[in-house]
Amino acid sequence: MALPWVEKYRPKSFADVVDQEEAKYVLASWICARFRAPKDFCTRWAKKKDKEILDARAVLLAGPPGVGKTTLVHALAREIGYELIELNASDVRTAERLKEVVGRGLREGSLFGYGGKIVLFDEVDGLHVKEDAGGLEAIIEIIENSKVPIVMTANNPYDPRFRPLRDISLVVNLKRLSEEEVVEVLRRICTSEGAKCEEEALRSIAKSSLGDLRAAINDLQMYLSGGRKTLTVDDIKRVGERNPQLSMFEILDRVYRARWFDEARAISFNPSFDWEQYFIWATETIPVVYKEVETMSVAYDRLSKADMFIGRIKRTQEWELLPYALELALGGVSQIKNKPRLPPFIKYGFPQRLLILAKSREARKRRDALVEYLAQNLHVSRSYVKSEIIYVLGALAKSDSKIVERLSKALGINAIDIKTLL
Numbered sequence: 344m345a346l347p348w349v350e351k352y353r354p355k356s357f358a359d360v361v362d363q364e365e366a367k368y369v370l371a372s373w374i375c376a377r378f379r380a381p382k383d384f385c386t387r388w389a390k391k392k393d394k395e396i397l398d399a400r401a402v403l404l405a406g407p408p409g410v411g412k413t414t415l416v417h418a419l420a421r422e423i424g425y426e427l428i429e430l431n432a433s434d435v436r437t438a439e440r441l442k443e444v445v446g447r448g449l450r451e452g453s454l455f456g457y458g459g460k461i462v463l464f465d466e467v468d469g470l471h472v473k474e475d476a477g478g479l480e481a482i483i484e485i486i487e488n489s490k491v492p493i494v495m496t497a498n499n500p501y502d503p504r505f506r507p508l509r510d511i512s513l514v515v516n517l518k519r520l521s522e523e524e525v526v527e528v529l530r531r532i533c534t535s536e537g538a539k540c541e542e543e544a545l546r547s548i549a550k551s552s553l554g555d556l557r558a559a560i561n562d563l564q565m566y567l568s569g570g571r572k573t574l575t576v577d578d579i580k581r582v583g584e585r586n587p588q589l590s591m592f593e594i595l596d597r598v599y600r601a602r603w604f605d606e607a608r609a610i611s612f613n614p615s616f617d618w619e620q621y622f623i624w625a626t627e628t629i630p631v632v633y634k635e636v637e638t639m640s641v642a643y644d645r646l647s648k649a650d651m652f653i654g655r656i657k658r659t660q661e662w663e664l665l666p667y668a669l670e671l672a673l674g675g676v677s678q679i680k681n682k683p684r685l686p687p688f689i690k691y692g693f694p695q696r697l698l699i700l701a702k703s704r705e706a707r708k709r710r711d712a713l714v715e716y717l718a719q720n721l722h723v724s725r726s727y728v729k730s731e732i733i734y735v736l737g738a739l740a741k742s743d744s745k746i747v748e749r750l751s752k753a754l755g756i757n758a759i760d761i762k763t764l765l
């Protein structure tokens with residue numbers, strides 16, 4: 344599979360991270376005040392003098408998905424020549440494991456650069472305070488005793504559960520990117536991929552990304568997939584209208600990536616959300632996203648419970664039950680304990696079931712057209728065509744290929760399809 348563009352175009356340097364100047368200044372001021380860092384880096388970026396920033400023990404980068412939190416820490420480590428020790432919720436889950444990983448990392452000498460190490464706890468809000476209490480405590484303990492910079496990221500650190508973490512950290516907010524900046528990044532990618540992209544098309548992608556650059560880049564890659572080298576605003580409209588997989592693709596992606604139950608459930612408020620379609624797509628994409636059997640079975644269990652509600656609604660018309668079904672089908676499928684970290688680009692296939700239905704619908708349409716044509720031209724009823732003529736024609740067509748050809752021409756249906764009808 345081609346390299347996801349979000350990886351290919353991940354900024355390498357601090358300067359390349361767009362539209363987050365304020366966060367860059369704060370992060371750099373903190374690191375330069377408390378740790379060793381190259382002079383020219385500090386001269387350029389360490390612009391803040393506030394005591395609160397300079398005294399902080401750790402930094403918590405907060406903000407919506409896809410705005411550059413993780414990227415910023417990677418770029419920082421590279422700029423100051425530190426080695427990055429990256430941990431996520433599953434490493435942090437047990438305190439012992441965490442201490443082992445971090446402890447080892449901090450004891451061993453650095454292999455690269457300036458000599459320092461920087462610890463990144465990615466997505467600390469993925470920790471469940473109850474089940475992973477040990478993990479949360481261990482992070483706090485590490486922060487209190489650490490001699491190395493510790494940076495965390497979170498989408499929603501304002502949950503009261505994370506109060507103890509907030510209390511000992513400097514919370515730096517990253518904002519949703521502006522539409523202008525998203526368009527600018529997309530334009531650069533188009534140029535570098537040798538594609539001609541209409542300004543208005545890029546603007547439309549940027550608009551629907553709502554400031555999430557990862558989502559915008561993924562969309563652009565999808566529009567230009569298969570080596571396409573042009574993108575017009577009509578392409579976007581056409582794909583949106585003709586290809587239900589785009590809007591369903593986005594819906595699924597949002598459901599699977601939702602961090603919170605409410606975030607997943609809120610997708611049902613989207614005007615393009617069609618719950619019957621969603622059930623079909625979810626059924627076929629759960630194993631694409633959740634590769635572990637246990638996770639997959641929990642997701643299926645919830646979807647099947649939702650389906651029981653739907654069955655009941657259909658029987659009894661008790662529509663007030665629909666919210667229960669949707670909570671299970673969206674929140675339930677999205678929020679699963681020990682959910683794996685999802686890759687940045689997931690290829691959701693078009694459901695087989697819909698393909699088969701579409702095929703048989705097409706075949707039925709062709710058959711009706713053939714019957715209609717023969718009935719009119721032979722002045723007989725349609726049922727007579729169906730019960731007699733088709734079979735006779737079928738037998739004749741075996742020895743005379745002209746019959747198929749002529750029918751094909753008259754009906755504008757290709758010869759192979761005509762053969763399957765006779």
Ligand SMILES: Nc1ncnc2c1ncn2[C@@H]1O[C@H](COP(=O)(O)OP(=O)(O)OP(=O)(O)O)[C@@H](O)[C@H]1O
Binds near residue numbers: 361409
């Ligand atoms: N400010 C930015 N400047 C340049 N590229 C960005 C920026 N924000 C996001 N990107 C692009 O989006 C991708 C995802 O960004 P990143 O992983 O840093 O997001 P995040 O804020 O950490 O999201 P999450 O909360 O989902 O982990 C990056 O690989 C990069 O290509």
